[in-house]
Amino acid sequence: MNMNQQEGRVLRSLEGPAWDLVAYAKTGGYEAWRKCVADSKPQEIVEEIKRSGLRGRGGAGFPTGVKWDKVLNHRVKERYFVCNAGEHEPGTFKDRHLLKHAPHQLIEGCLIASYTVGAKASFLYVNHEYHEEQENLQKALAQAREKGYIGKNVFGSGRDLDLEVFSGQGSYVAGEETAMLESMQGRPAMPRQKPPFYPTDFGLYGKPTLVNNVETLCNIPLILRKGASWFNEVGTEKCPGTMLFSLSGAVTRPGIYELPLGTPLRDLVERCGGGVPNGRKVKAVFPGGPAFPMVTADQLDLQMDFDSLKKAGTGLGSAGVIVVDDATCMVAKTLHFSNFFKGESCGQCPSCRMGTINLASLMTKIEAGEGTQKDLDTLLQIAGFVKGTGYCTLVTGAAVLVQSALKLFQDEFEAHIRLQRCPYQPAPVTAGSA
Ligand SMILES: Cc1cc2nc3c(=O)[nH]c(=O)nc-3n(C[C@H](O)[C@H](O)[C@H](O)COP(=O)(O)O)c2cc1C
Numbered sequence: 001m002n003m004n005q006q007e008g009r010v011l012r013s014l015e016g017p018a019w020d021l022v023a024y025a026k027t028g029g030y031e032a033w034r035k036c037v038a039d040s041k042p043q044e045i046v047e048e049i050k051r052s053g054l055r056g057r058g059g060a061g062f063p064t065g066v067k068w069d070k071v072l073n074h075r076v077k078e079r080y081f082v083c084n085a086g087e088h089e090p091g092t093f094k095d096r097h098l099l100k101h102a103p104h105q106l107i108e109g110c111l112i113a114s115y116t117v118g119a120k121a122s123f124l125y126v127n128h129e130y131h132e133e134q135e136n137l138q139k140a141l142a143q144a145r146e147k148g149y150i151g152k153n154v155f156g157s158g159r160d161l162d163l164e165v166f167s168g169q170g171s172y173v174a175g176e177e178t179a180m181l182e183s184m185q186g187r188p189a190m191p192r193q194k195p196p197f198y199p200t201d202f203g204l205y206g207k208p209t210l211v212n213n214v215e216t217l218c219n220i221p222l223i224l225r226k227g228a229s230w231f232n233e234v235g236t237e238k239c240p241g242t243m244l245f246s247l248s249g250a251v252t253r254p255g256i257y258e259l260p261l262g263t264p265l266r267d268l269v270e271r272c273g274g275g276v277p278n279g280r281k282v283k284a285v286f287p288g289g290p291a292f293p294m295v296t297a298d299q300l301d302l303q304m305d306f307d308s309l310k311k312a313g314t315g316l317g318s319a320g321v322i323v324v325d326d327a328t329c330m331v332a333k334t335l336h337f338s339n340f341f342k343g344e345s346c347g348q349c350p351s352c353r354m355g356t357i358n359l360a361s362l363m364t365k366i367e368a369g370e371g372t373q374k375d376l377d378t379l380l381q382i383a384g385f386v387k388g389t390g391y392c393t394l395v396t397g398a399a400v401l402v403q404s405a406l407k408l409f410q411d412e413f414e415a416h417i418r419l420q421r422c423p424y425q426p427a428p429v430t431a432g433s434a
Contacts, residue, residue, distance in 0.1 A: 042118065054216065098214050213318070244256055245321055248321070265295070283324050288314060290401055335366075351386045358382050359398055
């Protein structure tokens with residue numbers, strides 16, 4: 001995998017064996033944490049994070065300082081902190097990289113978050129398939145404990161603060177924060193109804209809980225060490241800082257690229273990714289993974305940030321950018337992701353359970369050349385009906401995927417119906433042909 005540090009803020013600190021505590025400390029690691037424990041008031045930390053304008057990197061882009069403030073100033077004093085390293089979305093792999101190569105940076109971010117909101121206990125919820133990353137994290141935690149950076153009597157301050165690794169439940173939905181919290185309490189990983197059950201009010205054990213993504217937390221030590229104005233000198237006014245883009249699909253150099261938010265999609269695909277290989281062209285791009293509408297080749301100048309993509313009718317999500325070339329059947333591609341959503345629905349909400357099954361089965365029928373014009377109407381009817389109806393956004397993702405494919409590539413759907421086969425597959429050999 002190519003690790004191209006285009007902007008190199010979060011990733012720059014990974015130069016050298018960054019998972020080693022000594023190497024990390026040499027680059028200023030744990031300085032921010034030491035300062036917090038020594039002389040920072042939690043509200044001052046929150047204000048600095050607010051000034052930075054940092055927005056969550058886990059998908060929703062929610063302002064991090066606002067969330068911290070809510071938990072810090074909650075009337076209920078028993079609070080929890082959870083780092084979300086569930087990462088299960090197709091095309092997103094940046095948290096894995098941070099877990100593997102920057103565990104101390106992440107641990108430092110977690111300690112600061114946990115200290116700031118006054119958490120009673122703190123956890124790292126990690127994708128159960130990330131074995132090596134979990135091992136690394138345990139090693140790094142042991143190193144930090146040995147040095148007295150975490151555990152009992154941190155930096156001789158009389159404070160106790162520890163972090164525990166929790167191996168994840170192993171599904172996409174389990175990364176949704178309320179489903180994650182449910183699973184951590186030994187229950188099925190099913191999302192809670194929101195409102196009212198937002199984790200900041202009703203989290204782990206029903207208590208206020210701060211949940212943040214790995215990348216969000218890796219930005220925290222840098223912001224506190226270098227200052228909010230250093231952080232927001234790149235990016236856009238409303239979406240400051242850099243983002244780690246996981247670039248995959250039809251590009252010459254797939255990998256993780258750290259770029260300022262607001263960078264044109266073309267820069268990512270062409271300059272960083274080296275463009276589409278084999279003389280092919282871009283046909284479509286999923287700018288925020290399969291749960292947000294696709295964009296087409298004429299939209300490569302779109303700015304990659306939460307607000308610009310929302311304005312363009314799509315979204316950034318966790319910046320899992322998937323490029324599709326012009327040799328690809330868009331019906332087959334859509335079917336692939338429809339099957340993903342069907343397989344990952346937890347089944348709790350009837351509209352999601354049935355909606356994802358029905359969308360995937362109609363897509364299967366059309367890709368097999370057995371669809372009718374009426375099936376296209378039914379697809380749109382189901383998508384419109386189920387969109388926005390679940391306790392989480394999985395079913396909305398499944399619906400907008402199909403809506404966007406039909407809007408942008410209706411001709412391909414119609415060709416499948418007309419030819420009664422996939423036009424991208426070789427035509428069947430008929431009797432009598434040589
Ligand atoms: C189906 C689904 C899966 C999700 N998976 C993840 C995940 O793996 N990691 C993550 O950080 N956020 C995930 N989220 C978003 C979380 O619910 C939550 O918004 C995020 O962890 C908050 O952290 P942030 O504010 O730092 O972005 C997912 C959301 C949905 C709807």
